Amino acid sequence: MRLPEHISHSARETLERCAKQYFLTRVVKAPQRPALWLAGGSAVHEATENYDLLHFADMAEDFQAADVWNAFFDAQLAEAREKEENENLWRKSATEPIEVWRRMGLQFVQAYVDWRERSPWEIWTTPDGFPAIELDVSGKLPGCPVEIKAYLDRVFWDPVLKKLVIVDLKTGKRAPKNADQFGTYRALLKAKYDVDADMGVPFMNRRAALGKPYDLTEYTPELVGDVYGEAWSAIQDYMAAGSFPADTSDCFLCDVKAACHAQNGPLAHLYDPASPGYPIPF
Template sequence: MTTPVLQLPRHISHSSRESLERCAKQYFLTRVAKAPQTPALWLAGGSAVHEATEAYDLWTFPPDTGEEFPLLDYWEGCFNGQLAEAYEEEEDSNKWRSSKTEPIEVWRAHGLAFVQSWIDWRERSPWEIWTTPDGMPAIELDVSGKLPGCEVEIKAFLDRVFWDPVLKKLVIVDLKTGKRAPRNADQFGTYAALLTAKYGVQVDLGVAFMNRRGGLGTPYDMTEYTPEFVGGIFGKAWELIQGYARDGSFPADTSDCFLCDVKSSCHAQNGPLAHLYDPASPGYGTRF
């Protein structure tokens, strides 16, 4: 019997901090143990929407050639590419996590409409895609870096940053293809602090674009989300991760496992792969 040697990641992100708060075991299995994750159709579709909208914004970013954006071709290419990646992870699409009301062919149509809703909004909105001081369009912008109070890098990629020429404000926009709007401002606050730390600019607002509704959600004020404030939050999360690692615990929260994509590797869920990935399993480390 051999026990796997596991290394903590040397970075953290908003999504990994959320995972840690939701269930430390899920964080461990996905981020540390690298357990296999069951594909989710809604994630494949959402990623394809992000890819296609990014392509549109880059296509129309100055200097705009005026040529029509080939929406259908881009959408089909993005969606089929995401499906191919999911099939590589699990050949049987019946085992994917998905909604009964939104199978693949429904997503194929809905996803196209979600991209079109973004295009329609972009065409009527006065907001302009912001250009960074180093000349980069703020489209899928990498603002990863360190903040005061957190010793590790915080990873973050911003869907878009816009300049409102009327109110003279910087606005972070995150595309959401799900039905639920963000519960709070934390994601935008993380992004705002990192953007400020990297470029020295003040971010005024953060808001979700709800692709299903074709419009913006509730805007959040970014005033309190300074680099110091956000860095302190992530610093505490990193300390918690290190504490769990020292104890070898990473406790499981089984109150809501419906959307978990690593249940097959979780001892608390009697997962068939738990002996390979979960130290809580009596057979952990066994190879057959």
């Protein structure tokens, strides 16, 4: 078994939540049960990205919200159906089935467009001439031996306060619990472009407004690199020990339960070395 060649904020969060889930999703790549909320969220991100690219090119009038949303949502649903034909097995909220997401997702997209039209913030352009829309800032930081993958939803320039602001779109009900995701982005942006983005803020699509802003000045490349370096060392230790322990305190949102021995998953013997039926010693 080979470890991934990189790490990310979501991978580190998964590792901290449940090392077994990290192993199943990132190392052996067990089948992941589709989630309707992920399909809808991805489509919202794609549709708003389409809007901002058109806006950046002074072609915002060509953006047709309903057509763009439906096209991306249908594509996400098709991808989910390729993984699991039976939609009854998808992870989804009982109050937000596909037909609700069809209407709700369009509202999320329009809420972002409306905010953009009234906001004075401008999409930042990188020193190499790229608009900071789904900006790839992946790279290495001091203290972490592997690449940290990261794509920033948006980086804006605030012409009033004369500062860069990192914005991440959130289609879920909960706001970020801390600034760590934004801090990771800030450190990688600094490492790649030598610029300081000292504020991070979520755009809460369900509220049609920005959420709580976070001060990011403490998130230096050195501090963030050390955090990810420790996470990578933990992954290597788990691998050396031959065991990625499972935390079964909160498995509701886990998408690889079918491959987990701790959950008596029917596929555990194929993917989880803790399963007695696993064919190859770990």
